[in-house]
Amino acid sequence: MTQEKQDTAVNPLEGFLRMERIPHIWCPGCGIGTVVTSFAEALKKEQLDLDKVAVVSGIGCTGRVAGYVKLDSFHTTHGRAIPFATGLKLANPEMKVVVFSGDGDISGIGGNHFIHAARRNMDITVICVNNFNYAMTGGQVAPTTPMEANTSTSPYGNFEYSFSLPTLAEAAGATYIARWTALHFRRVTKSIREALNHKGFSFVEVITPCVTLYARRNRLGDGLNLLRYYYDKSEIVHNADTRTLDITYQGKLVVGKFVQKEKPTFLDAMNTHLGNVLGDDYQLYGRLNDDRD
Amino acid sequence: MRTVKADPKGVLTGSHYLDGDYALAEGALAAGCRFFGGYPITPSTETAERFSERIPHVGGVFIQMEDELASIISLIGAVWGGKKAMTVTSGPGFSLMMENIGLAAMMEIPLVIANVQRGGPSTGLPTLVGQQDMMQARWGSHGDYAIIALCPDSPQECFDLTIKAFNLSETYRCPVFVMADECVGHMHEKVVIPPADQLDIVERKWYSGPKDKYMPYKNDADGIPFLVKAGDGYRFHTTGLTHDERGYPVINAEAQDICVRHLCDKINNNADKIIELEEEDIDGADVVVISYGITSRVAFRAVQLARKEGIKVGRLRLITAWPFCEKRIAELAPKIKAFVVPEINYGQMVREVERSSAGQTKVVSVPHCGGWVHNPLDILAAIKESVK
Numbered sequence: 001m002t003q004e005k006q007d008t009a010v011n012p013l014e015g016f017l018r019m020e021r022i023p024h025i026w027c028p029g030c031g032i033g034t035v036v037t038s039f040a041e042a043l044k045k046e047q048l049d050l051d052k053v054a055v056v057s058g059i060g061c062t063g064r065v066a067g068y069v070k071l072d073s074f075h076t077t078h079g080r081a082i083p084f085a086t087g088l089k090l091a092n093p094e095m096k097v098v099v100f101s102g103d104g105d106i107s108g109i110g111g112n113h114f115i116h117a118a119r120r121n122m123d124i125t126v127i128c129v130n131n132f133n134y135a136m137t138g139g140q141v142a143p144t145t146p147m148e149a150n151t152s153t154s155p156y157g158n159f160e161y162s163f164s165l166p167t168l169a170e171a172a173g174a175t176y177i178a179r180w181t182a183l184h185f186r187r188v189t190k191s192i193r194e195a196l197n198h199k200g201f202s203f204v205e206v207i208t209p210c211v212t213l214y215a216r217r218n219r220l221g222d223g224l225n226l227l228r229y230y231y232d233k234s235e236i237v238h239n240a241d242t243r244t245l246d247i248t249y250q251g252k253l254v255v256g257k258f259v260q261k262e263k264p265t266f267l268d269a270m271n272t273h274l275g276n277v278l279g280d281d282y283q284l285y286g287r288l289n290d291d292r293d
Numbered sequence: 294m295r296t297v298k299a300d301p302k303g304v305l306t307g308s309h310y311l312d313g314d315y316a317l318a319e320g321a322l323a324a325g326c327r328f329f330g331g332y333p334i335t336p337s338t339e340t341a342e343r344f345s346e347r348i349p350h351v352g353g354v355f356i357q358m359e360d361e362l363a364s365i366i367s368l369i370g371a372v373w374g375g376k377k378a379m380t381v382t383s384g385p386g387f388s389l390m391m392e393n394i395g396l397a398a399m400m401e402i403p404l405v406i407a408n409v410q411r412g413g414p415s416t417g418l419p420t421l422v423g424q425q426d427m428m429q430a431r432w433g434s435h436g437d438y439a440i441i442a443l444c445p446d447s448p449q450e451c452f453d454l455t456i457k458a459f460n461l462s463e464t465y466r467c468p469v470f471v472m473a474d475e476c477v478g479h480m481h482e483k484v485v486i487p488p489a490d491q492l493d494i495v496e497r498k499w500y501s502g503p504k505d506k507y508m509p510y511k512n513d514a515d516g517i518p519f520l521v522k523a524g525d526g527y528r529f530h531t532t533g534l535t536h537d538e539r540g541y542p543v544i545n546a547e548a549q550d551i552c553v554r555h556l557c558d559k560i561n562n563n564a565d566k567i568i569e570l571e572e573e574d575i576d577g578a579d580v581v582v583i584s585y586g587i588t589s590r591v592a593f594r595a596v597q598l599a600r601k602e603g604i605k606v607g608r609l610r611l612i613t614a615w616p617f618c619e620k621r622i623a624e625l626a627p628k629i630k631a632f633v634v635p636e637i638n639y640g641q642m643v644r645e646v647e648r649s650s651a652g653q654t655k656v657v658s659v660p661h662c663g664g665w666v667h668n669p670l671d672i673l674a675a676i677k678e679s680v681k
Binding site for chain 2: 018020071075076077084091092112274278281
């Protein structure tokens with residue numbers, strides 16, 4: 001085998017993945033892997049020191065991302081990835097802390113943590129893979145399931161109103177918000193790059209097919225068809241009013257970068273405020289490695 | 294286990310008049326705790342207040358989280374970020390923390406949780422005393438694991454035992470509880486804080502081998518794995534799932550056996566080293582009164598009264614409630630007529646005394662549902678009854 005051929009046989013993400021844990025558990029046609037690839041691409045393009053990037057996941061299909069990335073990676077409890085990330089970031093502010101989890105984890109069981117981290121403008125990035133259902137447990141109805149959609153716990157169709165996550169994020173105080181579908185590969189990558197560079201709470205939602213459960217129950221075709229469908233149904237409206245982003249069953253998807261603004265982060269606000277009030281008595285917080293020696 | 298002298302920045306050396314809640318915060322700061330994720334709950338709130346006031350002068354973070362689920366897991370994140378971390382709560386908050394107490398046990402995280410106990414169940418008696426969370430401390434999260442729990446009987450011990458709790462948590466890489474109660478938490482007494490160079494602090498067991506060889510759950514010769522700090526290039530993985538030495542999930546009965554056995558054995562096999570008891574006049578006693586926390590101070594009065602009546606009474610105070618001192622109880626049981634166990638609950642630790650006594654002596658529970666401490670005369674009556 002020539003050197004060239006050997007090189008092409010190597011997974012392009014090898015340095016980024018825990019290859020000993022591959023194959024992964026995701027179904028063929030699932031979009032989570034695509035989002036992970038976008039994330040890896042974003043890290044590569046930004047030339048970030050991977051020793052300083054942590055991934056925190058909750059529970060669920062997307063919750064398994066932490067287990068496959070060759071970074072400091074934390075697979076935590078259901079819904080609690082964001083407060084875990086908050087503790088990690090505050091303890092070690094030099095790190096880029098990325099929460100990678102699903103819609104149920106972030107907006108259902110972890111919804112309270114989501115809004116409060118956004119409110120504090122905690123300097124973390126949240127990548128939410130939204131597949132409209134609780135997939136790991138068998139495709140149950142989620143806070144993001146569009147009305148009418150059939151799931152295993154809405155077998156006659158969903159009659160609950162659903163969350164629009166960018167709307168929620170902006171109302172709570174997030175300072176960077178974007179939404180794409182998994183097939184917007186380059187745009188997802190670009191948004192993740194912007195999110196990683198953003199100081200403050202950044203949120204990237206990626207709409208992704210759940211081919212095994214959501215798509216099958218609703219007879220929406222295979223993964224590629226559905227990816228394509230979401231892509232075709234999307235309309236890019238940058239800076240769209242986030243109150244106009246509701247998702248309807250198989251309806252139009254407004255995507256784009258909706259919010260990008262500057263606001264002091266939790267730590268900046270803490271240091272500024274306590275410095276002003278306490279003067280020289282205040283021990284400025286967040287110097288690198290200040291607790292090790 | 295490597296000890297260093299306390300960082301003087303966090304040590305408020307001197308003689309103070311403090312309540313137990315404040316003393317918990319001072320103990321944490323002296324032990325090197327620089328991260329506190331809290332949520333207010335009576336009767337523990339003063340600890341969070343004290344920490345939030347003191348930490349800007351010491352260097353560290355206080356954050357009031359959105360609920361107790363968040364506060365406990367923020368600690369786990371902070372520990373992986375390299376900090377020593379603490380939170381404080383009471384019954385209802387303790388219930389909410391159970392999920393991630395399990396994660397801390399599973400991930401083997403050194404952290405300290407103080408529970409200033411009030412009467413339960415549910416919202417119960419927010420401002421009044423209870424000792425009703427003792428079994429919850431041991432068994433509250435699902436699955437099998439072991440923890441350590443200490444019971445201060447005074448503000449001074451709130452300070453001392455919080456330092457001890459941090460030291461134990463770092464030694465055994467596990468969550469440690471300081472099971473205070475509302476009386477001790479709100480009682481003002483003299484608290485003497487020694488100079489920093491008189492306080493021995495156990496350092497985190499940092500890993501120092503080759504970076505690519507680090508395994509977060511590979512036991513050292515002492516049975517306890519090493520820790521690292523995220524961001525230092527180890528690029529490790531950890532999970533709440535059953536895992537192998539690398540921290541990778543393994544879902545089968547063999548891996549579960551190794552993982553769970555380790556979580557329990559690392560505490561249980563070191564019980565003799567961990568357990569601290571206070572004993573008085575046990576030799577030749579007919580009755581031994583076993584108590585902890587505020588109840589031990591009430592029981593002391595009953596013991597004095599019983600002695601005046603000529604009864605040979607010994608006193609055993611559980612400074613360490615968990616792991617339970619089962620060997621000591623088994624040793625004493627055949628030599629005495631009875632154990633008398635007053636506690637501000639409907640009979641919790643008394644079950645451990647019964648189990649450890651294994652029928653070799655009488656075990657008399659003196660329950661109290663909470664809201665106030667026992668009347669010493671009730672304990673006296675139980676002592677008298679037990680030697681009949």
